Amino acid sequence: MLAAYPHADLSRLDPAAEAKVERLKALAYACRNLRGEMNVSPAQRMPLLVAGGGAEIAEYAPILQALAKLSEVQIVADMPADALAPVAVVGETRLMLKVEIDIAAERERLAKEIDKLVDHAKGIGAKGLAYIRWADEPNCSFKKFLADGDLEKICSAVDAQQGDLVLICADKTKTVLSTLGAIRLICAKKLDVIPEDQYNFLWITEMPFFEYDEDNNIWVAAHHPFTMPMEECLDYLDSDPANVRAKAWDLVLNGTELSSGSMRITDFELQQKMFEALGMTDEEIQAKFGFLVDAYRYAAPPHGGMGIGLDRLAMIMCKADSLRDVTAFPKVQNASEIMSECPSTVDKDSLDILGIAVTAKEEE
Known part of the structure; x- marks a missing residue:
């Protein structure tokens, strides 16, 4: 029996219904994450407090109660001021499992969460993270190095309040930016x-032309050395490399770099001067870039x-966490490619075209 290949009837799609399902899934996932954070068994039924979200929460309550295995869903105007349980945030809605908290165990759990962040920072290249943790009163990991009143001044400077955690990284600028950027994303995902x-697009322009290599105590090109500097920065090439900006740009989408580009140097004297600013001799310039x-x-x-990075764009559109989810990576650890069995033998005719001869060597 033959049948026509099925085709989707797009007219029957209901975007509003799909949005409701996605919203309900996000609420159910938040309840699951709360159980995981508090080490509460999925089989243990308990009340859920929900604040914010309007009338839709009342509509979702019976389904959410069944999906998240809750004893009830209590809709409240705000969370109790004295509540100690963690709160999950989904959009404008806040959720909290109503459960008795072992304060000592909860403080130990939070300390372990901070330790995970510190370990992650070390994995990026930082020496660690200093932190201020404000539970009953401000306390920090570096209090013994502070004079009286210093902790209060720091809390005031960053507008820290009771219940806040302040994470501090002290290192080279490049290390600090990459570390705190990654930690910020981890915390944002955890707090939802x-x-x-x-889709939030951002153009970044006029990036620094040079960056300082502290290991070798020299300025190196932050981009390829053929990028055009801004005209107003040409006088700084010899005297102030840190103040030179590039005619370069990046297109960023939701924090992911999608595209990079620049204007190129076309003036012989400027290109020569750029190579010299990078510490290259005339002999090195001629040997490496004489043709140009x-x-x-x-x-x-x-x-x-x-x-443009089409693979990154596909990753974002598919809501994937890794390029490997949208792009084939056929190579394995030893760089062999199991689909085409490369590397493999090459026939003599192909080697002759390239002027390559393979000589067998007898083993001793």
Whole structure:
């Protein structure tokens, strides 16, 4: 028997219904995460307090109670001021399991969570994280190094309040930025404060042209050395490399770099000066880039370019966490490719075209 290949009837899709299901799933996942944080068995039924979310929460309550194995769903105006249980945030809605808290055990759990963040920071390259933890009163990991009143000044400077955790990283600028950026994302995902189904684009322009290599005590190009500097920065190439900005740009979507580009240097003297600013000798310039600088002697049209990372765009559109979820990575650890069995033998005709001869060596 033959049958036509089924085709979806897009007219029967209901975006509003799909949005409701996604919202309900997010609430159920939040309840599951709360159980995991508090080490509460999925079989143990308990009340859930819910604040915010409007009338839809009352509509979801019976289904959420069944999905999350709750004894009841209590809709409240706000969470109890003296509550000690963790709170999950889903959009404008806050959820808390109503359960008796072992304060000592909860403090130990929170300390372990902080330790995980510290270990993650070390994995990025930082020496660790200093922190201020404000439970009953402000306390910090570096209190013995502070004078009287210093802790209060720090809390005031960062607007810390009771219930807050302040994470501090002290290191080289590049290390601090990458570390705190990663920690910020971890905390945001844990608190579920990153909006879903939004595409936030950002253009970044005029990035620093040089970065300082502290290991070798020299300035190196932050981009390839053919990138054009901003005209107003040309006078700083020799005197103040830190103040030189590039005619370069990045396109970022939801925190992920999608595309990079720049205008290129087309002036022979400027290109020569750029190589010299990077500490290259005339001999090195000629040996590595002679073909380019020689061509620039005869002039070149202004030009630039940019390339887009389609794999990253696909990752974001598919809501995947890794490029491996959207792109085939056939190679294994030893760099062999199991689908085409590469590397493999090459026939003699192909080797002759390339002028390569394979000589067998007898084992001793």
